[in-house]
Amino acid sequence: MQLAIVGLSxxxxxxxxxxxxxxxxxxxxxxxxxLVEKSEVKEAMILxxxxxxxxxxxxxxxxxxxxxxxxxxxxxxxxLVKHLYSYRNVEAIRHVFRVTSSLDSMMVGEPQILGxxxxxxxxxxxxxxxxxxxxxxxxxAFAVAKKVRSETGISQSAVSISYAAVELARKIFGExxxxxxMIIGASKMGELAAKHLKRAGISSVLVTNRTFERAVELARxxxxxxxxxxxxxxxxxxxDIVISSTGAPHFIINKPQAEQIIHRRKNKPIFFIDIAVPxxxxxxxxxxxxAFLYDIDDLQQVIDANLKERxxxxxxxxxxxxxxxxxxxxxxxxxxxxxxxxxLKDALEKxxxxxxxxxxxxxxxxxxxxxxAIDQITQALVNKILHHPIAxxxxxxxxxxxxxxxxxxxxxFNIKAQ
Amino acid sequence: xxxxxxxxxxxxxxVLLRVALGLYxxxxxxxxxxxLNKKHTFFRPAxxxxxxxxxxxxxxIILRAIEVRYLPLTQRYEAFSFFAALATLGFLxxxxxxxxxxxxxxAFPLIFIMTFIANLFYxxxxxxxxxxxxxxxxxxxxxxxxxxxxxxxxxxxxxxYLLQERELKSKRPTRFxxxxxxxxxxxDLAYKSLAIGFPLITLGIxxxxxxxxxxxxxxxxxxxxxxxFFTWFVYLLLxxxxxxxxxxxxKAAYLAIVGFIGVLxxxxxxxxxGGLHTFNQ
Numbered sequence: 091m092q093l094a095i096v097g098l099s100x101x102x103x104x105x106x107x108x109x110x111x112x113x114x115x116x117x118x119x120x121x122x123x124x125l126v127e128k129s130e131v132k133e134a135m136i137l138x139x140x141x142x143x144x145x146x147x148x149x150x151x152x153x154x155x156x157x158x159x160x161x162x163x164x165x166x167x168x169x170l171v172k173h174l175y176s177y178r179n180v181e182a183i184r185h186v187f188r189v190t191s192s193l194d195s196m197m198v199g200e201p202q203i204l205g206x207x208x209x210x211x212x213x214x215x216x217x218x219x220x221x222x223x224x225x226x227x228x229x230x231a232f233a234v235a236k237k238v239r240s241e242t243g244i245s246q247s248a249v250s251i252s253y254a255a256v257e258l259a260r261k262i263f264g265e266x267x268x269x270x271x272m273i274i275g276a277s278k279m280g281e282l283a284a285k286h287l288k289r290a291g292i293s294s295v296l297v298t299n300r301t302f303e304r305a306v307e308l309a310r311x312x313x314x315x316x317x318x319x320x321x322x323x324x325x326x327x328x329x330d331i332v333i334s335s336t337g338a339p340h341f342i343i344n345k346p347q348a349e350q351i352i353h354r355r356k357n358k359p360i361f362f363i364d365i366a367v368p369x370x371x372x373x374x375x376x377x378x379x380x381a382f383l384y385d386i387d388d389l390q391q392v393i394d395a396n397l398k399e400r401x402x403x404x405x406x407x408x409x410x411x412x413x414x415x416x417x418x419x420x421x422x423x424x425x426x427x428x429x430x431x432x433x434l435k436d437a438l439e440k441x442x443x444x445x446x447x448x449x450x451x452x453x454x455x456x457x458x459x460x461x462x463a464i465d466q467i468t469q470a471l472v473n474k475i476l477h478h479p480i481a482x483x484x485x486x487x488x489x490x491x492x493x494x495x496x497x498x499x500x501x502x503f504n505i506k507a508q
Numbered sequence: 509x510x511x512x513x514x515x516x517x518x519x520x521x522x523v524l525l526r527v528a529l530g531l532y533x534x535x536x537x538x539x540x541x542x543x544l545n546k547k548h549t550f551f552r553p554a555x556x557x558x559x560x561x562x563x564x565x566x567x568x569i570i571l572r573a574i575e576v577r578y579l580p581l582t583q584r585y586e587a588f589s590f591f592a593a594l595a596t597l598g599f600l601x602x603x604x605x606x607x608x609x610x611x612x613x614x615a616f617p618l619i620f621i622m623t624f625i626a627n628l629f630y631x632x633x634x635x636x637x638x639x640x641x642x643x644x645x646x647x648x649x650x651x652x653x654x655x656x657x658x659x660x661x662x663x664x665x666x667x668x669y670l671l672q673e674r675e676l677k678s679k680r681p682t683r684f685x686x687x688x689x690x691x692x693x694x695x696d697l698a699y700k701s702l703a704i705g706f707p708l709i710t711l712g713i714x715x716x717x718x719x720x721x722x723x724x725x726x727x728x729x730x731x732x733x734x735x736x737f738f739t740w741f742v743y744l745l746l747x748x749x750x751x752x753x754x755x756x757x758x759k760a761a762y763l764a765i766v767g768f769i770g771v772l773x774x775x776x777x778x779x780x781x782g783g784l785h786t787f788n789q
Contacts, residue, residue: 265692357754359757392679
C-alpha cells in the first residue's frame, strides 16, 4: 500500500484558487479515469467540496498527482503548488481519518463532510477507480468518523445563532411539534431563525410587522398567519416562542406586559428571542417565572461556550484517530508483509529447482544419497539467505516506515506484484 | 410444602439482596461520578447492572415471602428492601417511557442507600407481631410504598426541572445541561407521578385508618400517622395549586421537593422515634 494525498483546503488556499479547482460530478468521473490511466496511479478518488479539493490515490508518486492537477485544470504550476499539501502513507491515513471525522473542517464537527466524502467515494467506485486499498481505507475512515461522532461531543452543540435558538427551544419545550412561534419584525435574522424552528417541527407561525404587506408576504412563506402590528399583543399569548427583531428604538415588550402574557398563558412557559439591536424586550423579563429571554449577546455566549466545548472534544477525537491510524496501519502492513514473504520463498525455491534441473546432466552420475545431499544443501542455503529478510519483513509490520522497506525488499529480489 | 421450603437455603434471600446491593453500587458509582464530572459516565453498564440487581432483588423478596409465608414487610429489613425495589421499578418504568438518563443521578443513590440500610438491619428472627397479622397489611403497605415510589419520581423530576431552569436562566450552559430533559418533560413527569402518587398515599392513609379502627376502634396516636398527615397535606396543597392556580414549573417543583422531604422524615423518622411503624418488632 502506497498512499498519497495531494490537495488544498480553506486552510491553504483562498477561495479564488479553490473555485478554479472545484470539480462537478461529471468532471470528477473523467478526471478519475484519466488519472488512473497513468501507470503510477493504481487507485484514486477525488473529494471536491467548497472548502477543499483532494486527490486520494494509491500511488508512490505524489509529484505526478500535483502535475496532473495543474495540467488538468490548466493552472500554471507555480500558481498552484504553493497552495497544495501532500501526505504520504501514515500521514495520508491520518489526514483521511481527520477529514472524514470533520476535524479538518472550517467549522470543526460540522456533519456534512462525512456525506460529501461518501459521495466522492461512491463516484470513484462507479468510475471503477477504487481498488482494495482505497476501499479498505475508506470503509475504515467511515467507521472512525462514526466512532468519533458517537464517543465525543464534537458535533453535538449548536454553533450558529439560529441553531442555538432551536436548541434552547428544545430545552424548554422538548418536542417542538404543536408549538407556535411569533415573529415580530420581518428581518433577515428573524426569518432565518424561524426557518430553522419550522424545520425543527414548529407547527404554526404568526408574523407581525409594521408594514403589514411584508408580514403577509412572510406569513405566506411559512404557511402562517399575519397579525397587524398594533394588535400583536392580543395574539402573543398563543405563541410559545417569540422572535423579536424590530427596528424600534425602545422596548416593545416590558416586564408588566410579559407578566400579563404569562398570566394569560396560564403559566405555560414562553421563550423570548430578542435579536434586535437596540433590544426589543426588557431584559428584566427573564426574571419572571416561566419566561425565558435570550438576547443576541446571550445567544452568542451560548455559541461561544459550545465552541469551547467542541475544541475540547476535538482533542479527544484526535486521540481516537491516533489509535485508529496505528491499528489500520498495522492491519494493512501485515496484510502486505505476508504475501511478500510467501512470494519471496516461492521465488527462491523456483530459482533453486531451476538451477538443479539445468545441471541434472552433471549430477546424474552421483549416487542417490549424494543427490539427496545436494538437494538438502541447496535448500539450507536458500533458507539461510532468506532468514534475515523474512525476519525484517515480520518486524516491519510494526514500523511506520514499513511500506517503503517492503517495497525495497521486493525490488532487491525482483518480486512483481501479483 | 414445609419440606419443599427447606430445600432453599434459608438465607438465600440475604445473599441475593447482597448481590443486588453489589450491582446497585455500580449505579451508585455512576451517579457520584456523573455528579462530579458533570457529564454522563458509564451510564449503560450502570443501567444494566441495576437491572440485573433488580432481578436479584425481586427474587430475594419472593424467597423471603416464601420463608415467612407472609407479605415480607413487617421488619425493617423487609421494609427498606421493598421500598428500594419499588423505587427501582419506578425508575425503570419512567426510563423506558421518557428515556431520561439523568434521573439515574437521583434514583441510583436512593436505591443503593435503601438496599444498604436493608442489609444492615437484617434480623434472622421470623416472628411477626400479632397486631400486624391482618389482611390489611396487603392493602395498606403496598399502597403507601407505591405512593412513595411515585412521589420520589416527582421529587427527582422537580430537581431536574430546577437544574435545567437555573441553567436556562443563567444563560451559561454546561455540558451536563445538554443531557438534562426539557422543562416541559420534567414538569409533565412531575405532574403525572404526583397524579399517581397522591391517590395512592391517600388510599394508603385511609386504609391505615380503617385498619387502626378495626383493632383499637380509634386512630392510633402514632408519630408516623401525624407526620404522614403533614406530608399528605403538602401534596394536597401542591395538587390544589397545580389544578386551581395553574402552578407549574419552579414553584410546583419546590413543593414536590418539600413533600418528598416530608416522606423521608415520615419513613425514617418513624423508625427512629418508635411506634407501630418501626418495622422492627
